[in-house]
Amino acid sequence: MVPAQYSTFYMTMAAVGATLFGLIFVAISISPETVTAENAPIERQIKATAAYIALLNPLMVSLFALVPYQIIGIAVTILSCIGLINTFAMTLTLRQEAQQGNTKFRNSIFVIVSFFLYGFEAFIAIRLLRYTIEPYWFSFLADTLIFLTLFGIIRAWELIGIRQFHIKNWIESLQSKNKT
Numbered sequence: 001m002v003p004a005q006y007s008t009f010y011m012t013m014a015a016v017g018a019t020l021f022g023l024i025f026v027a028i029s030i031s032p033e034t035v036t037a038e039n040a041p042i043e044r045q046i047k048a049t050a051a052y053i054a055l056l057n058p059l060m061v062s063l064f065a066l067v068p069y070q071i072i073g074i075a076v077t078i079l080s081c082i083g084l085i086n087t088f089a090m091t092l093t094l095r096q097e098a099q100q101g102n103t104k105f106r107n108s109i110f111v112i113v114s115f116f117l118y119g120f121e122a123f124i125a126i127r128l129l130r131y132t133i134e135p136y137w138f139s140f141l142a143d144t145l146i147f148l149t150l151f152g153i154i155r156a157w158e159l160i161g162i163r164q165f166h167i168k169n170w171i172e173s174l175q176s177k178n179k180t
Contacts, residue, residue, distance in 0.1 A: 002065045002072055006138050010065040013145055017059030024156045026052055042097055043107070046090050047159040050114065053086050054152030057121075058145040073128030076141065080125050083148075084120035087111060110155070117148055138166065 002010065028048060057079045066077035089110050094104075123146050127137045 001069055003135055003138055006065065006142065009142055010062040013058050013142075013149070014062035014066065016149065017055060017062060020153065020156075021052070024055060024152075024159075027156070027160055037111055042093060043103070044159065046093060046107075047155050049086060050090060050110070051155035051159055052153050053083055054114075054117075054148050054155060057083055058149050058152075061145060063139070065150035071129070072141075073125050073130075076121060076125035076128055080118050083114070084122060087114040087118060090114070111135045113151060116152060119146065121148070122142055 020120055061072070061076055064070050065072050094107050094111070121141070124137055124141050124144060127133065128141070
């Protein structure tokens with residue numbers, strides 16, 4: 001059972017999660033062919049799936065945490081396993097794809113972060129399945145949910161295709177202005 005002092009956090013996370021999940025759903029439904037068509041780039045499909053799962057995870061954990069007398073460890077275990085399975089499938093798919101160096105490096109970073117976040121969440125889930133639970137595990141879970149939300153936002157940001165800010169490009173543009 002979740003300690004009462006976390007109820008406000010989980011209510012807020014549920015509201016934030018539902019909003020973000022709804023926004024990504026709308027963003028993809030505006031032009032679904034870029035993600036769902038058979039000829040859609042596999043990298044876009046992976047970004048969409050990773051964003052959905054990363055945003056759905058904190059939402060569902062938060063909703064289960066709000067149910068009185070809920071054994072939250074069960075929900076966290078299931079959702080972290082879904083995240084780990086998705087990350088593993090994403091890794092296998094990306095390995096089969098021919099990627100350029102920069103794209104391959106960026107995808108590798110996201111895979112590593114994804115394994116770490118869902119792995120740590122699974123570790124926390126095991127602790128939350130015990131009969132007696134130390135309160136600090138709920139704090140670790142809360143922090144992990146915040147990082148998963150951030151991870152989902154970053155993946156969604158990439159999916160939408162908004163130009164990324166790169167320090168290298170900024171420095172090069174400053175150098176070209178100084179030369180003129």
